[in-house]
Structures are given as C-alpha cells and as structure tokens.
Amino acid sequence: MKRVLDLGADGILVPQIRTAEEVERAVYFAKYPPRGFRGIGAERSTFWGKALSEARTGNEHTLVIPLIENMEAGRNIHSIMDVPDVDAFFFGPADYSASAGYAGEWEGPGVADEILRVKDQIRARGFACGIMAIDSKNGRTRLEQGFQMVGIGADAGLLIRAMTEMMQSLGRIVDPGTWNR
Template identity: 55%
Template sequence: MPLPDFSNPLRPKLKGDAPCKGLWVTMESATVTELAAELGLDWVTLDMEHGCLDYKDVAQHLRAARGSDLAVLVRVPAITVDTIKRALDLGADGVLLPLVRTAEDLELGMQFGRYPPRGQRGIGGERSLRWGLKLQEYLAMANEECMVIPLIELGDAVDNIDSILEVEGLETIFLGPADLSSSRGFLGEWEGPGVAEEILTVLEKAGRKGIASGIMAMDNADLVTRLEQGFRMVGLGSDVGMMSRQLRPMLSELGGRSFEKRWF
C-alpha cells in the first residue's frame, strides 16, 4: 500500500459513484489552488501548454494543495521527457498530454512518466521524493499513483481511439471539444458539426473498457448535461474564464443604468 501522503486522491474518486469536479488553472497565484482546495474541488489542472505558468509556479500551486484532498495535475507543453519528468518530480499527481495522435504518442508519454521496468523516468531527489528523504517509499508507488492522461483533442486521436484505449496503464482520457472541432475544419467552434457525436462515441468506447473520461463544462447547464452523459471528471471552468463569466453580466447590467452622484 502506498503511504497516505503519496497516494493520488483522484484515482479512487474516479472509481466511486460521485463525479469529480475540477478547475483549469492559468493564473500564477497559488491562491487559486488554495481556494479550490477550500471549496472541496477534486482536482485542478495547471496549464503549462498555454499562458505563462512555469515550474516555479507549479511548485507553489502544489504547495498550496499540500495536506488537502485536492489532486493537482499538470498539462505539460509537449510530450517530452523533460516536461513530464519535471512536473512529476515536483510532486504532481499526474500529467495531461497535449496533441496525442496515436497510441505510440501515448505510450511515449507513459514511458516518460514511469520508472523502469515499465518506463524510462529517471530518479532525482526532488520534491516528489520529499527531497530524497522518502525515496524508496515514493519509488514503490509512483508508477501506479502518477496518472498519465491523454488529451483527445485531435481528429487523428478520435480516428485512432481504439488503439489508444489499449495502451497499458491508461485509466483516464480528457476530451477537448474546441481543438477537436478545429482539427475537423471548424475553427473557433466548441463543438462543430459531428464533433458532439464523436465525443459521445469516444466516451462510450472508453467506458466499456473501464476508462474514465473528462471534459470541460461551458456553464451550469452544460455541466449537468456532461454528468448525465457519463463523464466522470468535469471541469467547472478556468480561473480567468470564471472571473469573466461572473463579471461580464454584472458590468453589462451596470452599463445600462445611471446613478446619482453622492458625496456621502
């Protein structure tokens, strides 16, 4: 059994009855992750593919979640050994792989995220190993507890989904409707013609293999729809996106009103 402080809190939740709700994090401030933990969210994903987050930011977000039941995932910028290894060495509970096209892409990510004999991840005395103080304890559980999640966000990935779902160690996939739509020729649409149907096909195929599926919700109504469809891991939004979602209608309402000037 892994030590409690090394176990990934998301893995058992994905196998339970309740859906796992999370937040996409793009802001540097670790307060975002600290608040997510206080609110009782199940996971956050730190987005290193887009925006300005670097490894120092990732470390601070991870520290903000320490001692909570919040899983911290990192969307790495590319499927490379350095990006995956460094995110996991800092203590991330898992990585999301961008632009997966084939089972070979996913297998490469698995190799980079696993120690031998399953993979080729190197050993370093970093934060995940408590700076080397718990090396053996971490090594004993890391291959099982650290998740490697492919983003199914390209048409090629959907076309190759059967072989992708056969990759050893795959527990969860995460779908990206906007990029999938773009790859199908519908740039700027969330779910272009036929994409919604493709997403449900992938969801159904993954479910038959006991693989959980994740997706972002556009709003509260979409959240309910995604949960009813069977998604186990649903993002409520991004930090910046949710600020915008809250502020825009408030500003719009204020813009149509006039107020009496007062000095008291």
C-alpha cells in the same frame, strides 16, 4: 512532464495526442523504472532523495490522462486504449471541433455526436472519461451524457466570467469582446 511530476503533481494531462505511440512515450516519461524512464534523484516527489521508497509506489499514484483533442485520436482510440498505464481520457471539444474543420466552434456539425461515440467506446473499455464544459448547464448535460469528469474552465476564463457577471449585476453593460483585446 518530468518537472511537473517531480514538483509533486499526482498526474499529467497529455495534450494533443494522436497515436498510441505518442501515449506510450508519455507513459514512459511519467513512470519510474521498470515501467518508465522517470528519474528518481533529488526532487520534491521523493523528498529530495530522502524518501526513495516513493519511487517504488509512485507508479501506482501517478495518473496519465491523454487529452483527446483531434479527430485522429478519435480514429485511433482503440489502439490508444491498449496502452498500459493510462488511467482515464479527457476531451477538449473546441480543439476536436477545429481538427474537424470547424475552428472557432465549440462543437461543429457532427462533432458532438462523434465525441459521444468515442466516449462510449472509452467507457465500454472501463476507462473514466471527462470533457470540458462551457458553463454549468453544459456541465450538467455532460454528466447526464455519462462523462465522469467535467472541467469547468481554466483560470482566465473563470475570472472573466466572474467579472462579467459582477459587472452585469452592478448594472454595467459588458461586451464579451472587451476581454479579447
């Protein structure tokens, strides 16, 4: 976490959190003293020690966004939301579904409703809430459901989708399983 922030990232997505204690630890390492333990030495974010004033205001500009990727985090959401200096929350539906016993399913039975229930609790407390989408139609649905941030995919997935669409537009039959080998 420190390396990413010291290189100049404006925030950190904290994966697979389960408890408030884990989120507190992430905040502790993401923030400068007195709110955290992040070092202020010679790194890019303080222009290699020449702009230490950045450390005075850096906490206000460093986002901490826990990823809600498992049922345990969903059950603990109230205590997790009580952790100071958390800025938003983001869901990973596939991992959330896997933790509910539906590995390999984007949202297994009941998982979609559970995610929406937890999202509503997050929104009721005034936090922004995001989620990954599988395609543009799903992304639009997520916005309509009240998610303010929608992830459209990771680099490899975006590249594979673009290549598949291009090959199909050229009249080539593309087996999606080809990309999994």
